[in-house]
Every structure is written in C-alpha cells, then in structure tokens.
Amino acid sequence: MPEHRVLVLNGPNLGRLGARQPEVYGSMTLLELGQVVTDQAEKLGLTAEVRQTDGEAELVSWLHEAVDTHSDVVLNPAAFTHYSYALHDAAVLVPEAGLTLIEVHISNPYAREIFRHTSVISSVATGVIMGLGIDSYLLALTAIAKRLPSSR
Ligand code: DQA
Numbered sequence: 001m002p003e004h005r006v007l008v009l010n011g012p013n014l015g016r017l018g019a020r021q022p023e024v025y026g027s028m029t030l031l032e033l034g035q036v037v038t039d040q041a042e043k044l045g046l047t048a049e050v051r052q053t054d055g056e057a058e059l060v061s062w063l064h065e066a067v068d069t070h071s072d073v074v075l076n077p078a079a080f081t082h083y084s085y086a087l088h089d090a091a092v093l094v095p096e097a098g099l100t101l102i103e104v105h106i107s108n109p110y111a112r113e114i115f116r117h118t119s120v121i122s123s124v125a126t127g128v129i130m131g132l133g134i135d136s137y138l139l140a141l142t143a144i145a146k147r148l149p150s151s152r
Helices: 030-043 056-068 078-082 085-091 135-147
Strands: 004-010 046-052 072-076 101-105 127-130
Touching (some): 004 030, 046 135, 056 072, 127 135
Parallel strands (some): 101 127
C-alpha cells in the first residue's frame, strides 16, 4: 500500500501546550498530542509527521515542502492565523497542487477576542475544524483519509 504522508504543522507557542492556558488549550503537551495524532494517523493508513515552530519562515518552508513531497497538511497556524499573509500565500500552494490542507484550532477563536475572529488562512484551506480540542486534529486526519484518491 502506498504511503500517504501528512504534515501536521503547529505554529507559535503551541510548543507550550500543557502549561499554556490549560483552561483554553487543555492539559496535553505537544509531545502527547503528537503521539495521539501519529497513532490515529496510523490507524487510518496515514503516516503523520508532527512539527512545531515559533518561526513564520520555517512554517512557510514546511508548506513548500508539503507541495514538493505531495503531502497533505493539517495546519494549526496559531497566532499567524490572524495576520500572516506570507503563510496565506504559502498555504494556497497546497490545494493548488491538488493536496488537502485542513486548518485546525484547539480552541474556538470566534468565542474569544475579536482579533482572533479573522483568519487569513481559512479562505485557502480545504476545510477548517476548530474548538474541539485535540479532536480537531483527529477529525482533520479522518477527513484527509476519506479524501484520498485511491491512486495517490
Ligand atoms: C489557536 C488559536 C489562536 O488564536 C491562538 O493564537 C493559538 C492557538 C488554537 O489552536 O486554538 O495560538 O490556533
């Protein structure tokens, strides 16, 4: 069976999960989230690679890598969601290459501060899942698995 690779990319401050505002983001660390996500991916026949960076340039380069390696993407852009046109411009390349890009959020940004009500990524994402904790990631993987053309 061919390998279906998914890059699960996390933006700034998500490396602090577990310690960062647990009332908003829960008590799971990024390491634990990564384990749950990779296990679920395996069950779905996917190979997930979970990464986190605080840097916009690195996140942009990972989106380019997704295009070059034909990987689908689960993207939690974190605060970059709300203002990074560089990330928007990189994200659009993923669906343009025929790949799936799901924007995810642990919290529901629309239930929070006004500045979080804008996403510059959603308009180019294949789909958006938010407010469901780590299930946002797991549902994104399910969506990716269901969308896979059998030949890819
Ligand atoms: C977040 C929501 C963003 O507004 C915030 O900046 C984050 C995390 C989420 O997963 O709920 O860092 O993307």
